[in-house]
Amino acid sequence: MTLKSVVDLLNKQKIIEGMVRTQPMQRHELVEKVVHKKHLAELQTVLAGLSVSEIGKILAELPLDDARLLWQQIEAERLNDILWEVSSSLGADLAGDTEPHFHAGEVTAYELVDAQSRSASRSS
Secondary structure, three states: OOHHHHHHHHHHHHHHHHHHHHOOOOOHHHHHHHHHHHHHHHHHHHHHOOOHHHHHHHHHHOOHHHHHHHHHOOOHHHHHHHHOOOOHHHHHHHHOOOOOOOOOOEEEEEEEEOOEEEEEEEEO
16 A cells, blocks of 8 residues: 555545535434544554555655544554654654664664665564
8 A cells, every 4th residue: 555545545534524524414423433433444454554664654755644643543562663664753743752662672683675774673
């Protein structure tokens, strides 16, 4: 899934939620919650299929508000690894004072592949 696909999902979410808010209907709040949950589930599914490196690149390309929305949809156990993939300033904007850390007993090595670094974690 590419940056364009993630941006399209975020824009679709904004458009549809905006339409739902302006439409007169019964159970307006319920419809809005269902639509919101559906779009968040779509984002979470897309994110689950991406590597931390891909997510880091996407976060770096998005406007900050969209990056924050996307950050909130990432599984908690992946956040630390993604912090290694983004700039320290973006990491601070997304995660506050939280800084990336090494897991106990883990060594991370990087290799250069096609002009991009690739990490390979090993537990001791």
